[in-house]
Structure formats: C-alpha cells, structure tokens
Amino acid sequence: MFRILRNTGKRLYSSHPTTELHSERKKVTIDTIRKLYKDNTPITVMTAYDYPSGMFCEKSNMDMTLVGDSLAMVALGYPSTNPITLDEMIHHSKAVARGSKAPFLVGDMPFGTYESNINDAVNNSIKFMKEGNVEAVKLEGGVEMFDTVSKITSVGVPVLGHIGLTPQRAAALGGFKAQGRTAIKLLEDAKALEEAGCFAIVLECVPETVATFITQQIGIPTIGIGAGNQCSGQVLVQLDILGVYDKLSPKFSKVYANVGNDITNALKTFGQEVRDRSFPKSGDHTFKMQKGEDEEFLKWAAEYVKNNPKL
Numbered sequence: 001m002f003r004i005l006r007n008t009g010k011r012l013y014s015s016h017p018t019t020e021l022h023s024e025r026k027k028v029t030i031d032t033i034r035k036l037y038k039d040n041t042p043i044t045v046m047t048a049y050d051y052p053s054g055m056f057c058e059k060s061n062m063d064m065t066l067v068g069d070s071l072a073m074v075a076l077g078y079p080s081t082n083p084i085t086l087d088e089m090i091h092h093s094k095a096v097a098r099g100s101k102a103p104f105l106v107g108d109m110p111f112g113t114y115e116s117n118i119n120d121a122v123n124n125s126i127k128f129m130k131e132g133n134v135e136a137v138k139l140e141g142g143v144e145m146f147d148t149v150s151k152i153t154s155v156g157v158p159v160l161g162h163i164g165l166t167p168q169r170a171a172a173l174g175g176f177k178a179q180g181r182t183a184i185k186l187l188e189d190a191k192a193l194e195e196a197g198c199f200a201i202v203l204e205c206v207p208e209t210v211a212t213f214i215t216q217q218i219g220i221p222t223i224g225i226g227a228g229n230q231c232s233g234q235v236l237v238q239l240d241i242l243g244v245y246d247k248l249s250p251k252f253s254k255v256y257a258n259v260g261n262d263i264t265n266a267l268k269t270f271g272q273e274v275r276d277r278s279f280p281k282s283g284d285h286t287f288k289m290q291k292g293e294d295e296e297f298l299k300w301a302a303e304y305v306k307n308n309p310k311l
C-alpha cells in the first residue's frame with residue numbers, strides 16, 4: 001500500500017504550544033496604581049474584549065485593561081451598551097484575562113446588575129471576579145450609588161467609579177452627550193465615590209476645567225475619557241483608536257491606526273487570489289509527498305479509476 005493512503009502518524013500542522021502564556025511583565029496591582037498616582041505618573045488604561053485585544057494591552061505595557069461594556073457595541077454590534085448580560089461579560093473577560101496578564105484587570109458591571117438592590121450588586125460583583133477573572137469592577141453613577149459601592153468595597157471587591165456621561169443611562173440623558181454643566185453635582189459624585197472606597201474614578205465627557213478641578217479636589221486617581229489631560233490617567237476604546245469601529249467617532253477619541261482598512265484590503269486580496277487561483281501557491285502553501293511518490297500515486301489512481309468506473 002502507498003504511504004499516502006495510510007495514516008503516517010505525521011501531523012500536517014505545526015504543533016501548538018501547550019504551556020500557558022506567562023507574563024514577562026511585572027504584575028500591576030492596586031498598589032501599583034496607587035504608586036503611579038502618588039508619583040503623578042499618568043495611568044494608562046485600554047479596553048479589551050477578547051484574547052487578542054487583551055494580548056495587545058499586555059504587549060503595549062498598559063497599566064490597566066478594562067473589559068468595558070462598550071464591547072456590546074464595538075464587538076457585538078448592539079446600538080447601545082445596555083443589552084449585554086453579566087454572563088456575556090464574564091465570557092469575554094475570561095478571554096481577555098488569558099491575553100492580558102500583567103495589567104490590572106477591571107470589568108464593567110452591565111446595566112441592570114447592580115442598581116436595584118445592594119445584595120444583587122455585591123453578589124454580581126463577586127460572581128464577576130470569581131468567574132470572569134477580573135480583579136475589580138466598574139459601575140456607573142455617583143452619590144446615588146454610595147451605599148452600593150460602600151458595601152461592594154467592604155467585602156473586598158475593588159471598585160472603579162464612573163461619572164459624567166454614563167452611557168448606560170443614555171436614554172435618560174438624551175443620548176451620548178457631554179456632561180458637566182452642573183460641576184458641583186460632579187464634584188459631589190466624585191467625593192461620594194471616594195468616600196465609598198473606589199480606588200479610582202472614570203470621568204467621561206466632562207469639560208477639562210471641571211475634570212482638572214475634580215482631580216485636584218479628591219485623593220484618588222481620575223481616569224479621563226474626553227476629560228482633558230490633567231486627569232490622573234486616560235482610557236479609550238481599543239477598536240476606536242485602531243480605526244476599526246466606524247459607527248461612532250467621539251470627538252475625544254484619537255485614531256492611531258487604520259486597522260479596519262488594512263483588514264478589508266487583506267481580505268479583498270485573499271478573495272482575488274482565490275478567484276484567480278494564485279492562492280494557494282503550490283509548494284509554498286501546500287503539502288508535498290516524498291520524492292517519487294507523486295508518480296507512484298498517480299499510477300495507482302489511474303489503476304483505481306480503471307477498476308472502479310463511475311456509475
């Protein structure tokens with residue numbers, strides 16, 4: 001019998017590493033975040049939603065990776081962040097955690113998982129940590145969330161606050177609109193969250209003078225998104241800065257690469273090459289038999305065809 005007709009036991013694909021990826025970076029902990037803040041070193045935060053986007057946070061030296069509920073829009077195509085469930089966020093954060101090892105990993109509590117009662121908020125935040133491998137949770141709201149945040153932080157779940165434009169409340173705010181015409185309210189919110197034990201607060205779409213003032217008035221880091229460069233750190237949505245997500249282009253975001261175009265062009269070229277049969281190229285992207293085996297096989301095949309006429 002010919003070798004090609006038997007299972008040679010050889011694998012036609014290259015072997016995959018079976019060992020887990022270990023970070024070559026030093027682990028960022030809540031203490032690292034405090035130290036950066038104390039030293040007035042800007043804290044870098046980037047969103048991620050799956051294994052590769054998490055790996056990019058790892059490789060690019062991010063201090064923090066946020067599994068933001070913006071993934072509902074940018075990775076799942078929903079028109080808002082609100083449809084995502086806690087179990088779906090857990091599914092994504094587990095994948096992010098496999099790629100993002102060193103950055104401090106924070107997960108967004110989805111709309112409806114923490115607002116209605118404190119027990120649910122505590123149970124859901126603990127579930128997120130245990131099942132989703134996040135090291136902290138983020139939730140939206142200020143003064144009105146004081147009791148909830150106090151309870152969550154008291155049981156050992158670090159909380160990242162989020163005030164200003166709170167996208168989960170976009171329906172009530174009339175859309176994704178810049179906030180902060182009432183600076184006093186924002187300051188009260190920030191102070192309440194600090195007192196409730198938040199380790200940092202996201203300020204979203206807050207005028208830069210107001211964000212600077214709040215940053216000066218509180219004793220924990222502010223992480224700005226559309227809130228000026230005097231915040232203690234900055235966060236943006238990964239697929240926005242890569243030029244992939246094109247349904248929104250928030251004024252505050254900056255496009256650092258045009259990955260969307262690169263991907264479209266790569267796929268177009270693949271399509272063309274398949275259609276004109278220039279891919280796969282014989283030898284480069286194909287497997288060959290041993291020397292002489294082609295002839296032997298073709299001889300056998302001709303014999304086979306002769307003995308097994310098509311019906």
Ligand SMILES: Nc1nc(=O)c2c([nH]1)NC[C@@H]1CN(c3ccc(C(=O)N[C@@H](CCC(=O)O)C(=O)O)cc3)CN21
Pocket residue numbers: 070073074081165167176177178205237240245248249250251252253
């Ligand atoms: N892709 C994406 N990027 C984000 O930054 C983001 C999300 N999704 N989803 C959740 C929230 C929503 N965010 C947004 C979305 C849009 C604007 C926006 O278009 N703002 C207008 C100003 C609107 C106004 O003030 O009236 C702008 O011009 O930037 C702002 C924040 C930020 N977050």
Ligand SMILES: CC(C)C(=O)C(=O)O
Pocket residue numbers: 047066067068069070071081108202204225235236237
């Ligand atoms: C933009 C950040 C702060 C966020 O909440 C998200 O990505 O969902």
Ligand SMILES: [Mg+2]
Pocket residue numbers: 068069070081108167
């Ligand atoms: Mg969010």
